[in-house]
Amino acid sequence: MxxxxxxxxxxxxxxxxxxxxxxPAPLPVGHPADDTPRAGGTLRFASLGDVRSIDxxxxxxxxxxxxxxxxxxxxxxxxxxxxxxxxxxxxxxxxDGGTRFRFFIRQDVRFHDGSPLTAEDVKRSLERALHPDTxxxxxxYFRNVVGYDLYADKKVPHLDGIEVEGSHLLSIRxxxxxxxxxxxxxxPPARPVCKSAGAQFADNWxxxxxxxxxxxxxxxxxxxxxxxxxxxxxxxxGLPHLDAIEMHFLMNPxxxxxxxxxxxxxxxxxxxxxxxxxxxxxRRWQDAIARGPDLDVxxxxxxxxxxxxxxxxxRRAVAAALDRKAFTAVRPLHxxxxxxxxxxxxPGVDATFQGQTFDLEKALEHMRRxxxxxxxxxxxxxxxxxxxxxxxxLGIHEKTGQLVQQxxxxxxxxxxxxxxxxxxxxxxxxxxxxxxxSPQGWQQDFPDPSGVLDPLFSSTSINATExxxxxxxxxxxLDSMLARAHTEFDPxxxxxxxxxxxxxxxxxxxxxxxxxLHSFEIRQPYLRGYTPHPVHSYNFARTWLDRSTTGxxxxxxxxx
Amino acid sequence: MGRLFWALAVVFxxxxxxxxxxxxxxxxxxxxxxxxxxxxxDLVRVRKDLQLDRSIVARYGxxxxxxxxxxxxxKASEHASCERVIPLVRGYxxxxxxxxxxxxxxxxxxxIFTRYPRSMALAIAGIVIQLLIGVTxxxxxxxxxxxxxxxxxxxxxxxxxSAPTFLTAVLLQYLFAHRLRWLPLDGFGDTFLDHxxxxxxxxxxxxxxxxxYFARLTRDELITLxxxxxxxxxxxxxxxxxxxFVVHGLRGALLPLVTAAGLELGSLAGGAAVxxxxxxxxxxxxxxxxxVLNRDGPMVIGVVFVAASTVVMATAAIDIFxxxxxxxxxxxxxx
Numbered sequence: 068m069x070x071x072x073x074x075x076x077x078x079x080x081x082x083x084x085x086x087x088x089x090x091p092a093p094l095p096v097g098h099p100a101d102d103t104p105r106a107g108g109t110l111r112f113a114s115l116g117d118v119r120s121i122d123x124x125x126x127x128x129x130x131x132x133x134x135x136x137x138x139x140x141x142x143x144x145x146x147x148x149x150x151x152x153x154x155x156x157x158x159x160x161x162x163d164g165g166t167r168f169r170f171f172i173r174q175d176v177r178f179h180d181g182s183p184l185t186a187e188d189v190k191r192s193l194e195r196a197l198h199p200d201t202x203x204x205x206x207x208y209f210r211n212v213v214g215y216d217l218y219a220d221k222k223v224p225h226l227d228g229i230e231v232e233g234s235h236l237l238s239i240r241x242x243x244x245x246x247x248x249x250x251x252x253x254x255p256p257a258r259p260v261c262k263s264a265g266a267q268f269a270d271n272w273x274x275x276x277x278x279x280x281x282x283x284x285x286x287x288x289x290x291x292x293x294x295x296x297x298x299x300x301x302x303x304x305g306l307p308h309l310d311a312i313e314m315h316f317l318m319n320p321x322x323x324x325x326x327x328x329x330x331x332x333x334x335x336x337x338x339x340x341x342x343x344x345x346x347x348x349x350r351r352w353q354d355a356i357a358r359g360p361d362l363d364v365x366x367x368x369x370x371x372x373x374x375x376x377x378x379x380x381x382r383r384a385v386a387a388a389l390d391r392k393a394f395t396a397v398r399p400l401h402x403x404x405x406x407x408x409x410x411x412x413x414p415g416v417d418a419t420f421q422g423q424t425f426d427l428e429k430a431l432e433h434m435r436r437x438x439x440x441x442x443x444x445x446x447x448x449x450x451x452x453x454x455x456x457x458x459x460x461l462g463i464h465e466k467t468g469q470l471v472q473q474x475x476x477x478x479x480x481x482x483x484x485x486x487x488x489x490x491x492x493x494x495x496x497x498x499x500x501x502x503x504x505s506p507q508g509w510q511q512d513f514p515d516p517s518g519v520l521d522p523l524f525s526s527t528s529i530n531a532t533e534x535x536x537x538x539x540x541x542x543x544x545l546d547s548m549l550a551r552a553h554t555e556f557d558p559x560x561x562x563x564x565x566x567x568x569x570x571x572x573x574x575x576x577x578x579x580x581x582x583x584l585h586s587f588e589i590r591q592p593y594l595r596g597y598t599p600h601p602v603h604s605y606n607f608a609r610t611w612l613d614r615s616t617t618g619x620x621x622x623x624x625x626x627x
Numbered sequence: 628m629g630r631l632f633w634a635l636a637v638v639f640x641x642x643x644x645x646x647x648x649x650x651x652x653x654x655x656x657x658x659x660x661x662x663x664x665x666x667x668x669d670l671v672r673v674r675k676d677l678q679l680d681r682s683i684v685a686r687y688g689x690x691x692x693x694x695x696x697x698x699x700x701x702k703a704s705e706h707a708s709c710e711r712v713i714p715l716v717r718g719y720x721x722x723x724x725x726x727x728x729x730x731x732x733x734x735x736x737x738x739i740f741t742r743y744p745r746s747m748a749l750a751i752a753g754i755v756i757q758l759l760i761g762v763t764x765x766x767x768x769x770x771x772x773x774x775x776x777x778x779x780x781x782x783x784x785x786x787x788x789s790a791p792t793f794l795t796a797v798l799l800q801y802l803f804a805h806r807l808r809w810l811p812l813d814g815f816g817d818t819f820l821d822h823x824x825x826x827x828x829x830x831x832x833x834x835x836x837x838x839x840y841f842a843r844l845t846r847d848e849l850i851t852l853x854x855x856x857x858x859x860x861x862x863x864x865x866x867x868x869x870x871x872f873v874v875h876g877l878r879g880a881l882l883p884l885v886t887a888a889g890l891e892l893g894s895l896a897g898g899a900a901v902x903x904x905x906x907x908x909x910x911x912x913x914x915x916x917x918x919v920l921n922r923d924g925p926m927v928i929g930v931v932f933v934a935a936s937t938v939v940m941a942t943a944a945i946d947i948f949x950x951x952x953x954x955x956x957x958x959x960x961x962x
Binding site for chain 2: 117120125270291315317318319321322325328331489522535
């Protein structure tokens with residue numbers, strides 16, 4: 068009979084296929100005792116996402132920003148400690164009280180097509196990226212440059228504020244002093260492009276810049292892969308060590324793990340959560356694991372114009388009622404507790420500042436002061452109406468939203484989860500008068516507090532729709548501090564200003580700050596010289612490959 | 628002629644419905660294009676760039692006007708997003724214009740027509756495997772009706788129908804690509820041989836899923852047919868069991884099988900989203916899902932238009948072949 072014997076065979080087969088989840092040992096390193104970088108080899112990694120463009124003028128997603136850095140160098144760049152350092156500019160000066168930035172451009176830099184980099188190229192590249200016909204969504208970041216409005220309205224052919232003062236000398240003039248302007252020059256649109264890019268954006272331009280790698284014909288297959296090869300004319304002697312980098316797109320986490328195990332990928336970040344935990348717990352892999360930078364801050368944004376969050380005591384109650392440790396359990400390897408406005412890895416953040424802390428008694432006291440006393444024993448009292456809470460499917464917030472619902476019920480705030488699409492969530496959660504509370508996140512474009520605090524909490528960021536200040540929070544004292552920070556060029560005094568801003572926001576609680584998100588990076592031990600970067604993902608500028616020619620994963624069959 | 632009219636009406640209605648449905652959904656496509664952190668001034672620019680600042684009626688009018696048209700000067704800039712369908716006389720051409728994709732910044736028709744043959748290839752390969760497995764298993768089950776073999780095969784087919792493609796796909800990847808290393812884990816490849824090797828696992832995934840349906844269909848049809856009077860008569864006249872099975876049984880089951888295969892082909896050619904995504908097969912399915920998530924309206928409408936047209940064409944083809952395959956219908960038309 069079929070029944071017992073064949074059924075057990077069938078399940079044994081499924082077991083063999085599906086249940087082999089143990090990790091193999093790491094692939095061997097060629098010369099573990101020798102730290103001398105070795106030239107050559109192709110580094111391969113993959114991403115769950117795709118890139119929309121490799122043109123720095125049209126680059127607004129995380130994956131393409133990292134890729135752009137391989138191909139396009141910037142005037143200045145953040146180093147691995149998050150400090151601004153020269154790159155294409157040998158040095159720079161801040162003049163006229165912070166309204167003029169003068170850059171002394173290196174004379175030994177050549178584009179991938181062999182032509183030398185000049186100040187004219189930098190001006191042309193910036194004008195191309197900021198031209199109104201260029202689909203550059205972050206062009207208005209540069210609106211403080213003199214003449215930007217006239218240029219954006221096509222009333223003048225050039226941006227007056229960008230002045231070529233010599234073949235390798237360039238000045239950028241601003242309408243008002245801005246201590247936060249320099250970090251903008253590390254963004255993709257400010258990276259010089261070859262003359263072949265012309266003065267205006269075109270979709271079919273073959274990317275060409277001054278970065279350590281270059282793109283050759285056939286090097287990019289959309290939705291599949293991009294392969295960049297070493298730029299032999301790169302201006303930093305001895306770099307890069309790698310011959311090429313291959314990045315594969317839209318690759319599923321299980322496929323990434325399968326390829327990583329056999330050495331077909333050298334670096335992974337997008338594994339399933341279960342697989343990430345397996346690697347994190349496996350002692351053999353400990354030296355090959357790194358925590359990436361805190362790129363996103365998360366919190367519960369409370370609309371200060373809508374009841375009950377127009378009452379600061381209710382907002383304080385929410386901030387005190389959330390047990391943030393429970394939030395990190397949703398993604399223990401990727402989420403960290405964050406009790407204030409800025410992620411901990413941002414330079415200058417005061418690590419000793421406690422911020423908003425979990426204290427249920429304090430939260431109940433705030434509810435009492437707000438006029439909504441709640442008795443947790445009887446469940447009587449609290450805010451009388453149910454509040455709608457907007458979430459979108461498949462993200463972290465779908466799960467943390469349930470925690471918010473559960474934890475706020477302990478202080479008498481009843482939450483109803485409302486699941487909408489990602490597009491609807493974005494639109495509704497930032498529309499005036501539409502949503503009382505929603506989860507929000509912010510990914511830093513550059514590690515400067517202005518890049519987080521201005522868009523999220525300045526009253527100048529309030530709009531009827533698409534308001535990045537989703538709490539619709541207005542505080543003249545904070546506005547004045549944020550404006551002062553832009554004109555303060557002394558780093559220590561600037562840090563003090565932002566510490567005061569931080570205290571105001573923690574106290575006023577337009578957001579209940581909860582967590583920050585970081586990546587979890589696993590590399591093959593033979594991928595050497597890798598350090599996570601505080602700003603950029605995939606920091607492969609100084610890495611090299613030292614793969615042993617002997618030794619293959621023992622559990623696998625022959626390669627055909 | 629009536630059928631052609633209805634086919635065109637169905638395609639038109641589906642394309643129009645998707646146009647209005649997308650416009651009615653909350654959420655701003657410009658926001659998705661510009662990114663969640665874009666500033667209001669940037670959004671205004673993006674909206675203008677995408678023509679989203681125009682009224683829905685104006686956009687629909689433009690969509691209909693451009694959808695299928697005859698171009699007198701094909702090289703004019705207004706035909707930049709067109710795909711040439713048929714060259715006509717005196718330099719005139721019949722064009723399809725599905726607009727420009729917000730995300731790809733390329734003509735929708737061009738992107739779709741690059742991907743369509745790949746989805747079609749995967750669909751055909753999948754159907755072939757479905758039929759090969761399905762008809763074989765179904766025939767054996769019918770021949771061994773009521774025995775443990777029949778029950779075992781019926782059980783296996785239930786498993787095939789129940790197992791989601793993402794599970795089958797990962798198990799196949801694990802076995803054939805990761806452990807045995809016979810086939811690539813995913814991708815499309817560069818050469819024809821690469822394409823053939825790369826299509827094997829996604830086609831097998833689709834094949835195993837759909838084979839269950841064909842197996843059940845074949846089994847049920849064969850069992851019904853084999854108990855018919857004309858088969859019994861043939862057997863009484865001395866026809867062997869095998870011959871009766873193949874000539875009278877399988878031939879009779881051909882019509883429902885072809886009908887089912889045609890409809891399946893139509894739906895698979897529109898894109899098998901999950902399978903294409905797992906195996907990174909660059910077809911229409913993944914393109915469509917990506918377009919919906921990104922609120923890329925022109926691309927969604929384009930994919931729906933092409934998928935609907937394929938189903939309609941497949942249905943029309945079934946009508947014709949069904950007519951030819953069915954003896955009674957053939958006799959009627961010859962009378």
